[in-house]
Amino acid sequence: MTLSTTYALDNDQRGAGISLAWLAQILDPHTMRILEPRLEPGARVLELGAGTGSIARKVADIVIHEPAAAAGDHGDRSVLHAGPRGLVVATDLKPIHVQPTHPGVRVEKHDLRSQPVAGIGGGPWDLIHARCLLAHLGRRDQLVAELAAVLAPGGYLVIEDWGGVGAGVVLRAPTGETEVLYSAYQQALRSYLQVHGNDGTWILRAYRLMVEAGLEAEVLTGATSWVGGQAGCRLPIELSKQIEDQLIEHGIALDDLRTLRTHLVNPDVTVMGNLTWSFVGRRPIAAG
Numbered sequence: 329m330t331l332s333t334t335y336a337l338d339n340d341q342r343g344a345g346i347s348l349a350w351l352a353q354i355l356d357p358h359t360m361r362i363l364e365p366r367l368e369p370g371a372r373v374l375e376l377g378a379g380t381g382s383i384a385r386k387v388a389d390i391v392i393h394e395p396a397a398a399a400g401d402h403g404d405r406s407v408l409h410a411g412p413r414g415l416v417v418a419t420d421l422k423p424i425h426v427q428p429t430h431p432g433v434r435v436e437k438h439d440l441r442s443q444p445v446a447g448i449g450g451g452p453w454d455l456i457h458a459r460c461l462l463a464h465l466g467r468r469d470q471l472v473a474e475l476a477a478v479l480a481p482g483g484y485l486v487i488e489d490w491g492g493v494g495a496g497v498v499l500r501a502p503t504g505e506t507e508v509l510y511s512a513y514q515q516a517l518r519s520y521l522q523v524h525g526n527d528g529t530w531i532l533r534a535y536r537l538m539v540e541a542g543l544e545a546e547v548l549t550g551a552t553s554w555v556g557g558q559a560g561c562r563l564p565i566e567l568s569k570q571i572e573d574q575l576i577e578h579g580i581a582l583d584d585l586r587t588l589r590t591h592l593v594n595p596d597v598t599v600m601g602n603l604t605w606s607f608v609g610r611r612p613i614a615a616g
């Protein structure tokens with residue numbers, strides 16, 4: 329098997345923006361349940377591999393506020409809004425799908441494979457978030473320590489990736505054909521991603537790497553069922569168009585992909601969504 333370090337789901341591919349939008353719709357509620365309690369106004373946040381920028385916008389709504397008005401101008405409000413203004417930097421290898429955004433979000437092109445994280449201006453960070461990204465990157469293990477090193481004392485590193493559990497499992501369908509086709513799609517996808525350096529086993533190392541990087545770590549997981557036609561089933565429909573030729577090269581027939589797409593819009597079909605692993609590491613305040 330010849331391995332490539334090229335990112336498998338290039339944002340230049342036709343339909344990539346649509347797939348990213350479904351991904352955000354599927355995962356943002358889970359992610360925000362984790363991020364929101366760890367954010368406060370004035371925090372400095374780095375969003376890596378931002379995709380559509382949906383998380384950067386939601387985070388900016390929490391952390392960015394106008395600087396304090398002159399004392400006495402607004403009574404209690406000036407007390408509430410005292411302190412730093414907050415910052416959100418959204419980076420991506422190809423930030424072309426980052427939507428018009430909160431005015432306080434800075435968008436930057438940055439390649440995590442070759443450019444140091446310390447070179448992104450604005451740190452040390454109160455929170456760094458990377459979702460569905462590190463599993464794709466060959467430097468994933470080293471990156472955990474590099475990211476931990478640019479956290480402020482008390483700052484959080486939140487890394488989220490999909491594990492295999494759930495992927496390909498059909499919970500309900502009118503015929504057994506859905507399971508055969510969905511499983512064939514998942515196999516072709518995994519094979520294609522692997523050739524491009526995606527490591528499905530990395531989630532089993534991420535917790536240990538966080539601890540070794542000096543962080544207080546915990547793991548949270550989440551998965552939901554996806555009904556035909558809803559966002560969870562729309563993602564494989566769109567992704568299978570985005571990388572159709574590649575999936576065919578990796579073993580699934582075009583007719584099978586087309587039939588699978590018709591099954592995934594059927595409300596009588598329910599599949600089990602991918603299990604999201606969310607690794608939360610906190611730099612101890614005493615680390616200085």
Ligand SMILES: C[S@@+](CC[C@H](N)C(=O)[O-])C[C@H]1O[C@@H](n2cnc3c(N)ncnc32)[C@H](O)[C@@H]1O
Pocket residue numbers: 335337338339348351352355376377378379380419420421422438439440441458459460461464465
């Ligand atoms: C699967 S998408 C996930 C997008 C977003 N984090 C989300 O979960 O909605 C991965 C994103 O990481 C970006 N990416 C891939 N390789 C990268 C790299 N080497 N450096 C920075 N970003 C990268 C891609 O361009 C893409 O936008």
